[in-house]
Amino acid sequence: MKFLKKTLAYILPAMMILGGTTACSDFIDIDPENKVPEQSVDFTNKSNMYQPVIGVYSKVRTSGMHWANALIMFTRDGDVWSGRTDDQGGAVDFGRHFNYTNSFWALNNVWVTFYEIIRIANSALVSLDGYAQYLTPGSSDYETYEAYCGEVRTLRAWAYYQLVTNFGPIVIYRDNLQTDFRRSNVNAVYDYMLEEDLNYAMDKLPRMRPNQMAHQGAVTAYTAEMLAAKIYLLKEDYAKVETLTDDIINNGGFSLYPDYYNLFKIPGKLCDESLLECQVTDFGNGSGEYIGVDQWFNFQGATLKDPATGTSIAGWNFIGYEPKFVAWADARGETVRAETSFLRAGQLTREGWEVGAASGTSTDCWNGKGYLPYNQMTEGRTEYGANNNVRIFRYSEVLLMNSEAKIRLGKDGDSGYNLVRARAEMPTKTGVTLEDVLDERRMELCSEWCTRYVDLVRTGKAATELGPKGWTVDKTYWPIPSNQLDDLPDLKLDPID
Template structure:
């Protein structure tokens, strides 16, 4: 690990972090209020679920900027072209300004969550000291869940910045003193952390849990482990982790790809982890929502006239749309991309696409019409909730829609990718894994799949989801794919620069 250059800045960082997440006073999140750990009666072990719920709350309450920054640099996604966030558009063009507020906000979002999650685990440890009987095992399970949540956050941060601090305790002093770890060290830490957690986690799907419905399980941890090993290019490790998920027989693809990303598909047997939100099926009162407005259109005619629109910050790329048209995709294209009249005209301006399939329309299957608006020509259908699925009286774009993070289709395709990179597995062949995904999409099966075919399948299946495409392409040094529509991508653009606000506090070396 890299050593400190300016140890005197350590205190400033710690104080800033404490002010951000309230960790110095050992506070934990409980619903909408703060509960001081020193005020808890740790002999009441039935209450140890409360800090666990607090940890989930931190993860679920993602800033809207997090998934946008993680995904915008891929060739599947474009930033909205006009508006009040020009540096977001520049990031999409690989022109990085480390003074951009979004870089620093996402850094603080993830590290703030990590410290709160670790604090929750430490609070559960204090309950465990008084636990007896089955409550001891339950405490171990809850602590293991916080490890998975922490690992997920470290994984995403290292994807963005590469070398980062590994935070192992809510008292961050020792972790900061060790300096930043390399990306390889971070991913190995995440993989090892999942191994620590798995023996204590429920052996079931997230939707089978009754205590914390949709909470992480052994298979969520295996997914995080597989992704960490994918980043390390340890393809046998990927095959082992994904193979164990497949061999469990517990997961299957949701039959309706369109509805998978809408309310009917929430917590399906395909889900390994999703951020959960709710308006409690009531038109008034408390609501826990993700802010989907950045994904929404600024001009539309919804089937439910009171439904609100959005900002148009995140659009499928023209390259992706033409790729899908060339493959004769119907189900996945209609689900993933929402068209405007201007977007349809732009596609058709290319003589090779002058005649489009009949299903291409600016009206969705649920009757919402997307009109022209300045920032974008297309919208992400995976982040769209039909207005007819809104709870009456709740009009925010995507209100109460869950946010899928990991799903079984990605497991199958990672498994196939690992096998085409030389790994072995008895759980499932690469052909079978790819063909399960293709069959749901209404495509013919393949035989003897190559790595290129697997990566094409990942492009088609996982576009707009958590930057999967971008991180695949930089891992494989496929810079030609990222150099599209006038962009030029080079190796020095793989990672974001450290935020200037953090450089002013921390002994970081800019990358």
């Protein structure tokens, strides 16, 4: 599917409402995209006002969590690679050798799927404005409308963040009738995300944890603050990073989940550490309706087998760790995070499942953060990771951003750093340095949303760490996919401020 084409075939679906009149008990349980034309919606019925917001969450789940996005996005930091050369070998060229081919299908997939989220978010805001015309400014209903707009804007900004950190200068797609597709430079995109979306969201959304929201797990003002802090980190505005993360720490009521191993499993779903998760549910049933993330978990996992029963869970073996990184973690004395993050061939998990070697793969260690023990699955569900949420933003990163900002500003950054270390059963330190924090981010956030790669680029370390693999400054960002260049000549123009 191509995107951003100047045709009515793409403009008209974008003007479809994201929700109909169907009620739902859980805001993750339907995908109402393109169901009912806007003209047929009764905007006076405010009980349906959340339906457009549901559509955006649904699009995050169905598009943002496409397995190919992680395949190409997560495997270019020198620590993680696709591990397989027999299938989708283009990902190895991208992530391990920085040999970019703009016709590679997964490259276009990243572009399309995140712009789909933006397109649906744009349409949701139009729909919400339809309800707002029947509301009284200042009323509780109007404040609810503003909060719903804040949720949509936060998710839209998150999609822009994925695009700009991967592609650099991109199109700011302000509305779905837009016909100008010239790209904007990176700083202009950062400013747009902050000024258009996140400042609004921080002001209008409830100041609570996602697990406290009426629609449990929905984004909050603190989610928007965390994303804004990540942007200011890229802009090197460390005072803003400190202010935002201080607010989350001092007022958000967040805490580190005490059990790192189960943080990424069913017990850790929507815990007090979560600032953003993509939610999944099987409704507690072993068969029938399932709202999931397609192949997100099983594509990256190893094949596991219960020696006692012969039962197996088959992953695709696509997300592996480089031996050098595993050795680095072991030399640091990592235990808790090593057990959680690494599935090593031939070893047994805590539950007694054997990690199997895989044919056609060149790694012997896979990402354990996607592993879900069989005994945590709903009986009858056997697909790898079934019924688990995808973790996107965690409080541990807030603490580490806060420590980094304070150190860069000449202050004491020990506190947040040591909270993260203590949970991992690692020794605490005094006089924590910037290098300490960056190393902690490397281990704590491994295999999570390109964090390590972005850190290497923003700190100027990419040339040293990735240069021997073929990385150069002009390969900081991916090229625009050939499919898009063929359809939109504007993309070939120099970016604007």
